[in-house]
Amino acid sequence: MNEEQKQQGTGSSGDFEEQLRELLAEDANTIRPAPVAYPAIRRRGAIERRRRVAAAGAALVTLAAMPVGAYALADGDAGGNTVASTPPVLAPPQTSAAPSASSAGPERPATKDQLLDGITFGQAVDGLEKCLAYDQSHAGGPSDFRTDLGAAEDYRIILAMNSIGNSNAPGDGVYVVAVKEQPKQTRLICNVKDGEASGLNTSVGSDDVPGAGPVMADINGGKLYQQSVLDRGNWKLPFRWGVIGTVEPSVARVTVTYGGATSQAALDHGWFVASDVLDQQVTVAPRIKGYDADGKLVYDSDEDEGYEKRLP
Template identity: 55%
Template sequence: MNDDEKQQVADDERDFEEELRELLAEDAYTIRPSAAPYPQIRRRGALERRRRVAVAGAALATLAAVPAAVYGLGAGSAQGSTAAAPTPSASAPASREASPTPSAEPDRAGAALFDGITYDQARDGLEHCMDSEFTRDRPGGPGLAPPDAYAIVLAMRSTGDSNAPGDGVFVVAQADDRERSSLICRLKDGVTQGITAFTDDSGAIPDEGAVLVNPNSNRLFQQSVLDHGRWRLPFRWAVIGTAKPSVARVTVAYGDARAEATVNDGRFVASGVLNEQVTRTPHIKGYDAGGELVYDSDDDKYFDKALP
């Protein structure tokens, strides 16, 4: 083994040790957490019902799932779209004011469709997700509405990372049932990889802001914590949440990307394409019908500003 090969082995071992330390640190925090400030404690308690109640990740991908049609995401689809995508600014900071380009023109049932995914393909993917092993044994379970109750609000490319290798598709659907159920489904090569189901519990925090980002959005706007600072780019991202009646417009800035959210029936969804590494979560602002700023995530004590 020559000197270059020895150095490469040493570098690989160092990288492995660093990732192992991160994992051990995360596990240690989970088992014995440090004292949390009061707002964080309240946020965790008040939003507990909104946390995912049906989670299936890469570790469960070996379970049998019903195949769906393979979506055509050809070369360049990471930035392509069936509708107008946001035009990123090459070096604009997240806090700079901007006039965002709409995330997408609404398609059938108000769905925002990106990366060449059609409404019929998204609907087909949703049906297969609802008929997969992840949901078949829990009909009517908490946070899971009947299949025909869901309307598709977003379909986009899912960028693979070290925790969930391989690109796929995200389908986000929402229902108008009593609990206002929502779900995020990820498919890869037409096979359901996992489902996150949750309910809308806005109003649970007495002093919550006019806009509330759903905590499950992190599945849509970040890659694995193991890849911190080394995300695959370009990266299609999205943010979902709720907005009070006073909010007429929601904008999102994320790294070099800007997006205008679609706001409908007290819910919002926004999507864009990231072309730079980031360390902070999306910056969200809400405006009333007169254009006055009524929400800024920078001032929201319940919203985490830093990526893990």
């Protein structure tokens, strides 16, 4: 074998060994498991722990609704809350939680005295919804000039009382007064007769005027305390009346005198609401007074040049 043949043989052997080593390395990589994905495992563990905490929270909510004797929670002095072993009760599977009563629908008035004449809060809400639907169905003109009054759940009901029919608007019914602050201060007076909305008066935007006092009667609230001018001197009696308006935070008390009787107004989130029953003919508008926390008179409608003191 000459020198060239030896070199060729040696080269072939070296190539074979190199190829063999490469094949063995590939097989080793194929057999050897991939590195453990620690970040992914940690994420799955964290998710599972959150699920367990959520499940435990749901179980505690269920326990709160069960009879007291079913479960007992320790005070936590022993290092955490524990569950008594008498007797185990399986909670039904939890589905989507029902909305709470406070999360849907209009807000209630600040005092029970703002729902009058046996009108329930549910009836007042029903009246409000009917009047908003009435407004939508009777909306006319270009949309740019219409004001969307929003939904019933945007409002707080501040007054509900009987309404007395007169020559201009025959038929007795119910007045519902509701307000909202966002996106603009809105006040509506809704009249419901025979279960149907029969009229709606709205005021959008604040009634504040330069130089106004700390108490201001609603400029369109006269329909709540007077009957038609066609019936002047011949009102239907007894007559349920109401007076509403806004107050500044410095006002602690408001009184309204009408027909010789004085009523204490309810203060409700920047509004005042007064009502009573009139048993005599009147020609003078309600007199409104406001007092601060020290009992000092800070407003008197008799001294307010912008307040109409006589009935039309």
